[in-house]
Amino acid sequence: MFLKKIATAAAMSIVAASAVQAAGHSDCGIEEGRVSIVGNEFPAIQTVGAGALACANDNVVVETNLTADHQKINLAGMQGNPAEYTSAIVANSSIVALMNEDVIRPLDDLVAAHGATLKPNQLITVGGNVMAVAFMANAQHLTYRSDILEQAGIEPPMTYEEMLAAAEKIRSMGILENPIGGPYAAGWNLAQEFNNMYIGHGGQFFEPGTANVSINNEQGVAALEMMKALSEYMNPDFLTHDSNATSAEWKAGNVALMHMWGSRIDPLRSTEGSSEQVANNTAIAGPLTVAGGDTPATTLWWDGFTVAKNISDADAEATFKALVKAIDPSILNDETSTQAVWLIDGYEPTPAATGVFAAANAGSVPYPMLPYQGLLHSALGAELADFMQGKESAEQALADVEAAYTAAAKEQGFLQ
């Protein structure tokens, strides 16, 4: 009896919750179905999530789970049948894990039937099938304090070598003790900084056409040496600074130069949690090059939505319609336009977008969509911290990364 009561109560509260969600509906042309979206939580994705939630009505249930830990749960949440999440919002790195496990469906039919508002370059096609619909682009690029650079009498740097010289000048003039910032936290962030720097040096991650890693080379060592040289001008706690902590350092006025994500520039220009001086003098420019190379030391990213494979066609259609509605050109207004570099038709670039556009125009390369890139990223994140702390040589650190990657790739069946 007791269990029955609990079960009834639980069922009642779920019904009540869905009813609340169904309250604020708008017409998305969906008759019925279930829409459940998992994704990251930055402002642009919140806007997309809110747009999809507005499609809920008496016959359509819409739920979103937007969290920084989305990629820890999206795969598990899409492997069941029926899948818990009918859509995952992913980037060009995280779509790979979903394609590797075959949990997302080709969208060609849905695009043909309901995708009239989408532009051709929004469609992410893999081997002829549309696997995702991108709605925004992102890249890391230079961010600088125009007032401090002016005070020190230096031009915004174009290369990492110039950045080092500028940092030395700012420090020696006594303006700031640690003028360089950057998301160098051990783990994902540190690995991404290595990727940028290695690409800037013209390095190749794998032997062409194979899963054999090849980063223990001249470019790899040079990339690490440059990261070490930059870290000398960073807050000594840099190995604990992710994008959030680096942004906080910036807002506190402790940093004058950093390579930062385009999607995080907008908050840096607001005075909330910051001062007028910092907010008004936060300027951006394109990504830097390094060691005389032409390819900028950065990567291009898109964020987009996918639709789960293990769900009914009706739910897939409802999900697709709700998300297309959520990225309809009509969502663009003064507030949402500054949140991201939208790929949506009718988007007019704002000043906050110039860095990402400069990155794209300077010939930056997209983050590789290889099945085994994620394993290398994890290995880099775990093994590079020792080098950054001066505990081992660059060659040793790179050898450790290769060994860690190889062990993981063998386990995963990518290598023999």
Place this chain on the structure above:
Amino acid sequence: MKHKTFFWFFLPTALAMLLFIAFPIVSVVVQSVFTPHEAVFKSVENSGPFGTTTETIIDQEAMAILKDERPLGQFAGLSIYLDRGHLAVSEVGDAWRSNETMSGFLSELRNLPFYRAMAFTLTYTFTVTPLLIILGFAIAVGVNSLHRHLKGLVIFFSLLPMIVTPLIGSLILFWMIDSRGILGTFLQYLANDPDLSLKASTGLTWIMLIVYGIWSSAPFAFVVFYAGLQTLPKDTLESAMIDGATRWQQIRYVVIPHLMPLVTFVALIQLMDNFRVFEPIVGFKAEAHATSLSWIIFNDLGGETQLLSSAAATSVLTIICVSILLAPVLVRTWRDFTAKT
């Protein structure tokens, strides 16, 4: 108790243990000896907002056939346990042969994830456990001798570290010990070194984690010992006092022997808990300086490509290590038990 009564009393517990403990362990062990199928790659044209490229992807049709034939994956035996991410047998052998000195061998050993994690975990376990027992005991004796009006309030404050969620507790301390935080600045002032940073030094990070570990677990020892103190035989204590025992002698010869079984109990629980140290490493973002087996599992599952077999093997190794750690205490309990029956 009659066997039949015992059976019916024990049945729900046994079922729950089977369902929530035994089955998952079996599933983890199975997972750790199987790995995913060898990937079949194919080259395709990819296009998107940044142009068209040729990239490698996994051929899902070919993989589906393999998965249908053997859904568990390839049988890998103990190979995951022996690879570089775990016991690293061949790497340890190489390091042993190539190094003349013990310190050279140990520094190569510390370069391997499993041994690096063990170095921190064992140091942490064997410093935190005795120190938290001593601190918990001291608080319990102190609180027990307070006036009864004060006791409630003091007990509440002594329990606070345990009430605060570990992740939140470590996050708050993480901000306080930042080089610009209140504790960090105070330490810089004490050491007269404006560049001192706890987060940038491996030694100081370890000390910080150990201090946090003692701080957060001491209340557990305190509660247990405080309860034990309420059962202290008054007459023994009084006769000790009549014999002229000092306060220290009373504690040494009456209180401690009385609480000894509880010390064993607290040690058992805390050895187990401290060996699985995890939240402070995440909360203090200390992974560059200190890792543990639990953190390795978290890291294997948190990457963009999840390493399930690797995480399963580390879980099994954790279970084995905890069993080894607890063996002396368990053997003693078993001997006590057989001696009584």
